Structure formats: structure tokens, C-alpha cells
Amino acid sequence: MPTPTSPPPAPARRGRPGHDREAVLAAAVELFTRQGYAATSVGDLARALGVTKSAVYHHVGSKGELLALALDRALAGLETAVDEATAAPGSAYARLRAVVRRSVEVLVAEQAAVTLLLRVHGNSDVERDALARRRTIDERLAGLVRAAVEEGSLRADLDPQLVSRLLFGTVNSLVEWYRPGGPVGAEQLAEVVAAVCFDGLAARPRDL
Amino acid sequence: MPTPTSPPPAPARRGRPGHDREAVLAAAVELFTRQGYAATSVGDLARALGVTKSAVYHHVGSKGELLALALDRALAGLETAVDEATAAPGSAYARLRAVVRRSVEVLVAEQAAVTLLLRVHGNSDVERDALARRRTIDERLAGLVRAAVEEGSLRADLDPQLVSRLLFGTVNSLVEWYRPGGPVGAEQLAEVVAAVCFDGLAARPRDL
DNA sequence: CCTACCGATCGGTAGG
DNA sequence: CCTACCGATCGGTAGG
Numbered sequence: 054m055p056t057p058t059s060p061p062p063a064p065a066r067r068g069r070p071g072h073d074r075e076a077v078l079a080a081a082v083e084l085f086t087r088q089g090y091a092a093t094s095v096g097d098l099a100r101a102l103g104v105t106k107s108a109v110y111h112h113v114g115s116k117g118e119l120l121a122l123a124l125d126r127a128l129a130g131l132e133t134a135v136d137e138a139t140a141a142p143g144s145a146y147a148r149l150r151a152v153v154r155r156s157v158e159v160l161v162a163e164q165a166a167v168t169l170l171l172r173v174h175g176n177s178d179v180e181r182d183a184l185a186r187r188r189t190i191d192e193r194l195a196g197l198v199r200a201a202v203e204e205g206s207l208r209a210d211l212d213p214q215l216v217s218r219l220l221f222g223t224v225n226s227l228v229e230w231y232r233p234g235g236p237v238g239a240e241q242l243a244e245v246v247a248a249v250c251f252d253g254l255a256a257r258p259r260d261l
Numbered sequence: 262m263p264t265p266t267s268p269p270p271a272p273a274r275r276g277r278p279g280h281d282r283e284a285v286l287a288a289a290v291e292l293f294t295r296q297g298y299a300a301t302s303v304g305d306l307a308r309a310l311g312v313t314k315s316a317v318y319h320h321v322g323s324k325g326e327l328l329a330l331a332l333d334r335a336l337a338g339l340e341t342a343v344d345e346a347t348a349a350p351g352s353a354y355a356r357l358r359a360v361v362r363r364s365v366e367v368l369v370a371e372q373a374a375v376t377l378l379l380r381v382h383g384n385s386d387v388e389r390d391a392l393a394r395r396r397t398i399d400e401r402l403a404g405l406v407r408a409a410v411e412e413g414s415l416r417a418d419l420d421p422q423l424v425s426r427l428l429f430g431t432v433n434s435l436v437e438w439y440r441p442g443g444p445v446g447a448e449q450l451a452e453v454v455a456a457v458c459f460d461g462l463a464a465r466p467r468d469l
Numbered sequence: 470c471c472t473a474c475c476g477a478t479c480g481g482t483a484g485g
Numbered sequence: 486c487c488t489a490c491c492g493a494t495c496g497g498t499a500g501g
Contacts, residue, residue, distance in 0.1 A: 088382055089297065089298075089380075091297055092299035092384050146463075172380065176300050206463065207462050207464055208464050211453060215453065216457070218434075218438050219431060219453075219454065219457050220462065222431055222437060223427060223431040223434065225434060226426075226430025229426075229430060229433075236420075237423065245427075246427065249419070251462050251463040252463060253457075253458065253462075254416060254458055255354075255415065256413060256417065
């Protein structure tokens with residue numbers, strides 16, 4: 054038992070050391086991505102943290118609030134990536150390639166949160182708000198692709214919208230298999246993805 | 262108790278015309294993909310069909326059985342695509358390109374079921390069995406990529422496993438946005454995806 | 470009055 | 486194919 058008799062005059066920490074809001078969020082994001090949001094109960098989350106459900110509710114108002122926090126983290130990261138890359142000087146092609154690289158880096162840094170974002174169905178206001186923000190990002194990306202096509206640096210035989218979807222579909226698919234700490238680092242991955250997307254997989258003379 | 266008093270002599274059709282097992286499965290797959298499997302209750306499904314929950318259980322033994330049927334449909338389609346494309350004559354490159362095209366076609370034909378498959382978490386035996394079958398498919402695809410790299414038709418500076426993941430990550434990402442009946446047909450989409458994956462997005466002299 | 474919890478239980482709803 | 490239910494578990498909250 055912690056201090057049942059001795060009253061320390063300093064009003065320092067009482068109760069157990071315990072977790073903070075950030076630790077609860079981290080555990081929630083991990084479980085939500087591994088099992089799915091709907092399939093994860095607050096009880097599951099509490100068990101993973103080694104506390105009771107009530108302890109979880111001490112730190113967070115609702116299960117949906119945890120989802121909202123996670124989705125905001127993913128969206129903020131992606132929005133910043135798009136902001137920075139679109140504001141950069143240079144050709145539309147260079148900006149697009151930069152946004153691909155930066156997106157991969159965000160996706161690696163906030164992988165679990167981005168995974169959640171990509172799986173949102175719109176089953177609640179929180180999810181619908183996230184989908185709306187995501188659509189805005191997608192539209193900005195499509196605009197960048199359009200500019201690169203008009204500039205003449207992307208193949209002109211394909212619809213820019215289609216190109217945008219294939220491009221960021223490839224980027225987003227990374228969450229399905231990439232695990233940090235493996236043989237491929239984040240920056241290296243970003244460069245490989247950009248190279249494959251823009252230059253293709255087929256062997257070319259310059260490979261030899 | 263059923264029929265406590267009135268025993269109708271004619272055993273003809275009783276009850277409403279109603280749905281069959283296939284209609285229940287179709288509605289389930291649609292709802293599971295739209296809302297997520299865990300977030301879809303059997304009551305939701307019943308409401309969508311305009312019947313009661315018990316009516317649903319007349320056609321199907323459990324919610325998990327509906328998931329198993331859907332996942333089997335997706336897996337069988339993809340397995341057939343890989344079977345046929347890998348058995349075809351020609352270079353490894355040609356077989357790989359064929360399997361990409363055939364995969365896109367299966368994905369379009371069984372889009373909802375494939376979407377479900379791609380979102381499986383392994384939360385039940387049904388889901389774990391599906392993941393195991395999917396892994397086998399992925400390994401065969403990776404083997405085909407490896408053969409194409411060794412043959413010299415794919416860029417040799419990248420790990421075949423990485424190439425395989427990017428390639429089929431791109432293919433699989435189609436479920437997120439492709440809707441049949443739109444401006445792009447299935448075969449056309451298959452050809453575009455193969456072209457973009459192998460030749461890249463960047464403009465090249467032959468485009469001009 | 471605070472932070473950090475616990476044991477028990479709330480009203481509703483899940484799959485069956 | 487329905488009405489009428491079950492065991493259990495859901496997200497969330499009470500007092501201490």
C-alpha cells in the first residue's frame with residue numbers, strides 16, 4: 054500500500070503513478086488499428102493499460118473522443134505536408150514529388166493514426182468530419198497533379214483525378230505493411246515510392 | 262410454440278415471398294463494406310432487407326457465416342486470377358502484367374467482397390483463415406515479381422518483396438474509389454493501372 | 470479542493 | 486417469416 058500512515062507534507066502526487074491522457078491515446082490508437090475501432094471496447098483498452106474502464110474515463114470523455122484525437126493527429130500531419138509542399142518554389146512536378154515524399158514521411162511517423170483515418174466509414178459525426186477534412190486534402194492533391202499534367206511533366210493521356218487516386222492510393226497502401234524499425238527507413242521509403250510512382254517498375258536502360 | 266391451433270392442410274408457400282440466402286449475403290456485403298463489419302448489426306441488416314432479425318437467421322446461421330461467404334468469394338476470385346495468370350506461357354514480365362490486369366478485373370467484379378477482405382483484422386477464426394489464404398496469394402505474387410526481376414524485366418535496384426507490395430498496394434487501393442458504371446470500364450482500368458505501375462507517371466518522349 | 474484511480478452498476482443493445 | 490425473449494456485454498457513470 055502506498056503511504057497508508059505517513060502523510061507527506063508536500064502536496065505532491067497522490068494516487069498511483071498511473072497513465073496520462075497521452076498514454077491512453079497511444080494505447081487506443083494501437084488497439085483501434087489492430088482490431089478496428091468498433092471491435093475495440095473501452096474494456097479492451099482498459100485491460101491493455103492494466104487499469105479499469107473508469108480509469109480510462111478519468112482521462113478521456115468518451116471512446117469517440119479518442120478517435121477524434123487520433124484522426125486530428127493524422128489529418129494535421131497530412132495537411133501540414135500538403136501546405137509545405139505546395140508552398141515550395143519550383144515546378145508543379147517538383148512540388149508533387151515533394152508532397153509524395155512528405156506524405157510518406159507523415160504516414161510513417163503517424164502510421165497508426167493514418168491507418169485509422171484511412172479506415173473511417175462515416176459512422177458518426179467525428180468520422181464524417183474527418184472524411185470531410187480528408188476530402189479537402191484529396192482535392193488539393195488532385196489540383197497539384199492537374200498542374201503537373203498541364204505543365205507537361207506528367208503523362209497527358211490520363212485523367213488527373215485518376216492519376217491522383219492511383220498515386221496516393223499507392224502511398225496510402227504503405228500502412229498495410231510498412232513497419233518502422235525494419236530494413237527500410239522512412240526517408241528511403243519515401244524516395245523509393247516517389248521513384249516507382251513517377252518512373253515505373255519496368256527495367257530501363259539507365260538501370261543497367 | 263409454432264402452430265398451436267391452426268394446422269393448414271395445404272403445405273404450399275407460407276409466409277411472405279421474401280428473400281433468399283443470396284439476397285441476404287448481397288445486402289450484408291454491402292452494409293459490411295459501407296459501415297464496417299463490427300459496426301453493422303444483424304438488426305441493421307434486417308432493416309435494410311425490410312424483415313426482422315429472426316428472418317435473417319432463417320437464411321444464415323450467424324453473422325460470421327455471412328462474412329465467411331463474402332471473404333471466400335473474394336479469395337476464390339483472386340486465387341483463380343493468380344492461377345490462370347501464372348500458368349500462362351510467356352515471360353515472367355508478361356505473366357506479372359497479366360496477373361495485375363486480372364486482379365483489377367476481379368477487384369471490380371467482386372469489389373465489395375474484396376474490400377471486406379482487405380479490411381479483415383484477424384478478430385475471429387473466420388478472419389484469421391481468410392488472412393492465411395490471403396498471405397498465400399501474396400507470396401505467389403511476390404514470387405512472380407521475383408521471377409520478373411531475375412529475368413531482367415523489372416528494375417533490379419529494389420527488393421522484389423517491396424516491389425510486390427507497392428504494386429498490389431496500388432491495385433488494392435482501387436476499392437477505395439472505383440465505382441463501376443462510371444467513365445472508366447473494368448478492362449480499361451486494368452490496362453491503365455498496369456501501364457502506370459510498369460511505366461510510371463512521368464511524361465516521356467513517347468507520350469509526345 | 471486536487472489527481473488518480475477502484476468496485477459496482479447504470480440504461481440500452483448486441484448476436485442469437 | 487414474426488413475436489417474444491435469453492445471456493452477455495456494450496459505453497458510460499455513480500459514490501468513495
